[in-house]
Amino acid sequence: MSAHTGWSREEMAALAALDILDGTCVNLGIGIPELVAQHVPPGRELVFHTENGLLGVGPPPTPGDEDADLINAGKKPVTALPGAAYFHHADSFAMIRGGHIGVCVLGAMQVSATGDLANWSTGEPDAIPAVGGAMDLVAGVGRVLVLMEHTTRRGEPKLVERCTLPLTGVGVVSRVYTNLAVVDVAARGLVVRRLAPGVDIEAVRACTGAPLIDGRDGREEGP
Amino acid sequence: MSAHTGWSREEMAALAALDILDGTCVNLGIGIPELVAQHVPPGRELVFHTENGLLGVGPPPTPGDEDADLINAGKKPVTALPGAAYFHHADSFAMIRGGHIGVCVLGAMQVSATGDLANWSTGEPDAIPAVGGAMDLVAGVGRVLVLMEHTTRRGEPKLVERCTLPLTGVGVVSRVYTNLAVVDVAARGLVVRRLAPGVDIEAVRACTGAPLIDGRDGREEGP
Amino acid sequence: MIDKRCSSAHEAVACVHDGATVMIGGFGSAGSPVELIHALIDHGARGLTVISNNAGCGRVGLAALIEAGRVERVVCSFPRSADSEVFASMYRAGRVALDLVPQGTLAERIRAGGAGVPAFYTPVSVGTPLGEGKERRSFAGRECVLEHALTADFALVRAERADRYGNLVYRKTARNFGPIMCMASRVAIVQARRVVEPGEIDPEVVVTPGVFVQRVVEVRDPADESALVREGRRYP
Amino acid sequence: MIDKRCSSAHEAVACVHDGATVMIGGFGSAGSPVELIHALIDHGARGLTVISNNAGCGRVGLAALIEAGRVERVVCSFPRSADSEVFASMYRAGRVALDLVPQGTLAERIRAGGAGVPAFYTPVSVGTPLGEGKERRSFAGRECVLEHALTADFALVRAERADRYGNLVYRKTARNFGPIMCMASRVAIVQARRVVEPGEIDPEVVVTPGVFVQRVVEVRDPADESALVREGRRYP
Numbered sequence: 051m052s053a054h055t056g057w058s059r060e061e062m063a064a065l066a067a068l069d070i071l072d073g074t075c076v077n078l079g080i081g082i083p084e085l086v087a088q089h090v091p092p093g094r095e096l097v098f099h100t101e102n103g104l105l106g107v108g109p110p111p112t113p114g115d116e117d118a119d120l121i122n123a124g125k126k127p128v129t130a131l132p133g134a135a136y137f138h139h140a141d142s143f144a145m146i147r148g149g150h151i152g153v154c155v156l157g158a159m160q161v162s163a164t165g166d167l168a169n170w171s172t173g174e175p176d177a178i179p180a181v182g183g184a185m186d187l188v189a190g191v192g193r194v195l196v197l198m199e200h201t202t203r204r205g206e207p208k209l210v211e212r213c214t215l216p217l218t219g220v221g222v223v224s225r226v227y228t229n230l231a232v233v234d235v236a237a238r239g240l241v242v243r244r245l246a247p248g249v250d251i252e253a254v255r256a257c258t259g260a261p262l263i264d265g266r267d268g269r270e271e272g273p
Numbered sequence: 274m275s276a277h278t279g280w281s282r283e284e285m286a287a288l289a290a291l292d293i294l295d296g297t298c299v300n301l302g303i304g305i306p307e308l309v310a311q312h313v314p315p316g317r318e319l320v321f322h323t324e325n326g327l328l329g330v331g332p333p334p335t336p337g338d339e340d341a342d343l344i345n346a347g348k349k350p351v352t353a354l355p356g357a358a359y360f361h362h363a364d365s366f367a368m369i370r371g372g373h374i375g376v377c378v379l380g381a382m383q384v385s386a387t388g389d390l391a392n393w394s395t396g397e398p399d400a401i402p403a404v405g406g407a408m409d410l411v412a413g414v415g416r417v418l419v420l421m422e423h424t425t426r427r428g429e430p431k432l433v434e435r436c437t438l439p440l441t442g443v444g445v446v447s448r449v450y451t452n453l454a455v456v457d458v459a460a461r462g463l464v465v466r467r468l469a470p471g472v473d474i475e476a477v478r479a480c481t482g483a484p485l486i487d488g489r490d491g492r493e494e495g496p
Numbered sequence: 497m498i499d500k501r502c503s504s505a506h507e508a509v510a511c512v513h514d515g516a517t518v519m520i521g522g523f524g525s526a527g528s529p530v531e532l533i534h535a536l537i538d539h540g541a542r543g544l545t546v547i548s549n550n551a552g553c554g555r556v557g558l559a560a561l562i563e564a565g566r567v568e569r570v571v572c573s574f575p576r577s578a579d580s581e582v583f584a585s586m587y588r589a590g591r592v593a594l595d596l597v598p599q600g601t602l603a604e605r606i607r608a609g610g611a612g613v614p615a616f617y618t619p620v621s622v623g624t625p626l627g628e629g630k631e632r633r634s635f636a637g638r639e640c641v642l643e644h645a646l647t648a649d650f651a652l653v654r655a656e657r658a659d660r661y662g663n664l665v666y667r668k669t670a671r672n673f674g675p676i677m678c679m680a681s682r683v684a685i686v687q688a689r690r691v692v693e694p695g696e697i698d699p700e701v702v703v704t705p706g707v708f709v710q711r712v713v714e715v716r717d718p719a720d721e722s723a724l725v726r727e728g729r730r731y732p
Numbered sequence: 733m734i735d736k737r738c739s740s741a742h743e744a745v746a747c748v749h750d751g752a753t754v755m756i757g758g759f760g761s762a763g764s765p766v767e768l769i770h771a772l773i774d775h776g777a778r779g780l781t782v783i784s785n786n787a788g789c790g791r792v793g794l795a796a797l798i799e800a801g802r803v804e805r806v807v808c809s810f811p812r813s814a815d816s817e818v819f820a821s822m823y824r825a826g827r828v829a830l831d832l833v834p835q836g837t838l839a840e841r842i843r844a845g846g847a848g849v850p851a852f853y854t855p856v857s858v859g860t861p862l863g864e865g866k867e868r869r870s871f872a873g874r875e876c877v878l879e880h881a882l883t884a885d886f887a888l889v890r891a892e893r894a895d896r897y898g899n900l901v902y903r904k905t906a907r908n909f910g911p912i913m914c915m916a917s918r919v920a921i922v923q924a925r926r927v928v929e930p931g932e933i934d935p936e937v938v939v940t941p942g943v944f945v946q947r948v949v950e951v952r953d954p955a956d957e958s959a960l961v962r963e964g965r966r967y968p
Contacts, residue, residue: 295733
């Protein structure tokens with residue numbers, strides 16, 4: 051099954067956005083997670099935090115209005131909404147580590163059946179190691195959502211029994227949104243909550259490296 | 274010898290002020306130390322810190338101009354000078370504990386020959402214990418000066434071999450200004466640097482609870 | 497829509513439960529959230545642990561809360577002052593317990609609680625009675641003690657301005673413990689002299705970002721606690 | 733009179749000695765003190781340990797300092813970016829060492845260094861390669877590691893406005909590491925777009941009080957590092 055079967059990245063982001071309650075303070079990782087900001091359902095207000103010192107991140111500036119002093123953690127130009135606040139790095143990570151950020155949405159290389167996350171290092175010997183704020187986010191934020199393709203480009207499972215790549219955190223992931231499925235990390239294992247249209251659970255199992263419990267509506271009680 | 278022989282409190286404060294270098298950031302304890310601010314020698318600029326969140330403390334306000342939101346650590350109304358800054362308590366004690374305040378001037382109940390300070394508790398069983406910021410100041414500030422009467426009201430020495438009262442800090446005092454003498458706490462013991470006019474060193478020794486080395490100008494090398 | 501505004505001090509403190517740990521801002525009277533404390537007295541919660549720099553003055557504010565018998569334990573640095581007879585008599589009568597903490601250690605333990613740091617080392621209190629029984633360890637030849645984070649269920653804080661997100665600015669030395677207590681409490685309840693529209697507080701000058709605040713109530717003309725004490729007022 | 737102003741960036745960094753530990757502010761290009769770094773390159777100090785969030789972009793600023801062979805070790809959280817070839821090649825050639833630190837732990841270690849806290853516990857990095865070899869301890873059932881404070885001989889920081897006391901305000905997300913690096917360094921050297929008279933910065937909005945700053949130099953039109961990188965500039 052191709053990695054691009056099922057939901058698009060935009061659809062994955064929209065699904066994640068649907069799961070974030072009104073009023074939540076949210077940190078979005080670099081990449082696909084950034085799309086979540088564009089899919090906040092009407093009637094909900096989320097406050098976006100960027101770890102480089104801004105609460106109340108707004109949409110990207112119109113071309114020509116970029117400000118080199120106003121960027122997000124991915125170093126892309128952003129704007130600040132009315133009611134925003136700037137602060138320094140120690141205060142910013144006090145928010146993260148202290149449990150004040152309700153949700154973070156991150157990309158991943160691997161997620162294990164027990165919620166371990168690997169998203170910072172390929173483990174290759176010549177790679178330049180770089181971790182950024184990922185370990186702080188997963189240790190401190192209440193609910194860690196992962197947005198990722200279901201498999202690598204080479205078709206290898208990214209949802210695995212145990213991560214083989216260097217870990218970012220142990221037992222930290224709550225829910226995973228892939229192009230194929232929405233999967234909860236529950237005490238009893240990985241529980242499929244939803245499948246992308248036209249996707250069959252056996253096909254998902256075939257490209258998943260850990261047992262999947264079918265927990266879709268009407269099939270089984272939640273964990 | 275009466276506790277009020279020798280220098281007045283104002284004179285003691287002026288002597289201490291003379292010893293504080295231009296540009297130093299200074300924290301003044303409650304009581305006699307507060308007088309130091311009025312005796313800064315001409316041509317020197319000191320910045321006064323109060324641990325309740327102000328750097329750049331100015332003189333008391335004129336009567337009628339008091340502001341209940343602008344007080345010092347002794348809860349007395351103060352003013353803020355141009356170039357002042359307000360900050361919260363954790364930042365204020367980061368300044369203190371982090372070694373950013375150059376000098377503090379404190380009152381004392383006892384100072385030992387090795388610079389131990391007792392200034393927060395009478396040790397009486399029915400006393401309400403209260404410590405404030407004294408322990409933080411002596412642990413963090415580079416140079417701790419003590420301003421105190423040479424003896425208690427009952428004539429007991431306050432400069433002693435070992436403190437009998439509960440300690441504020443161990444080996445923290447640099448120099449003591451009493452009504453009778455200026456005394457350094459040196460590696461080899463207490464060294465008299467200066468005597469009040471008309472005061473004899475043997476008379477000072479008689480009301481001091483630890484040996485005094487005569488280190489006045491021309492008599493002996495400094496420690 | 498995010499709207500942390502409450503219509504009254506009583507509504508703001510209605511969530512405080514018996515047995516709660518409550519941080520109360522202020523240094524002496526500066527920054528003391530008098531109206532919130534009085535609302536808490538009316539509310540009736542009891543068995544409280546209060547974390548505050550002082551233990552109240554006169555017979556209003558925190559002193560009145562203690563006098564009403566609502567406080568089991570006070571964690572503070574300086575419970576003694578010219579006007580602190582209420583605490584003194586309740587303490588001597590064994591009706592309120594005291595944990596005495598050096599002021600900077602108190603502030604740092606509160607900040608640690610808000611910043612997700614469970615414990616830290618500090619040289620403060622080593623060799624003193626307040627350092628006794630604490631775990632010791634030496635760093636670069638300097639003896640230190642281990643101090644644990646303080647957190648609370650609630651904080652009562654006075655600010656100058658707030659918006660519906662909970663962004664705060666303070667006034668002069670009334671700032672003191674407010675910012676770190678908002679950080680360290682599960683529900684930070686703030687009385688502000690003015691509640692303004694989002695954007696009216698410049699994002700560069702926000703002292704407490706709204707993420708640290710859960711409830712905001714406008715109290716336009718807050719009492720000056722030191723004036724109430726001078727006038728000999730009592731509450732209720 | 734207290735006057736921390738220097739007449740040039742070169743004068744401001746003249747005190748940096750060989751073998752010094754230097755904190756360098758900025759997150760990517762935002763807040764990067766380009767003029768101070770270039771003055772440091774001209775100055776010639778070598779054998780430096782640099783503490784910074786990143787390891788430079790393009791061939792200007794910190795990247796140029798590294799390329800000039802002046803940096804023995806970098807302590808940072810994210811030395812990799814689209815434009816970080818200089819660090820990558822120097823690192824692979826064994827000419828610069830790397831201590832990789834999670835970003836929040838880096839920030840907290842720097843703050844601890846400035847606040848006189850020698851060490852603290854944090855859950856961050858437990859169970860990961862970056863937690864290996866660290867002392868472990870459990871608090872309230874949560875595994876933590878012990879982290880030690882970071883301090884430096886010097887900090888190079890970019891601010892928006894400063895006065896002769898060293899009071900600083902920053903601009904937007906260029907604030908990032910500046911305030912804590914000023915706290916944690918023995919000599920904090922600051923370039924500010926404007927140096928103003930005492931009192932022109934409202935005491936309520938000062939972000940870095942002057943006590944944390946030792947040297948201030950006005951750089952009216954600081955280079956935008958990201959623009960220099962896009963243009964392919966190099967220094968010297």
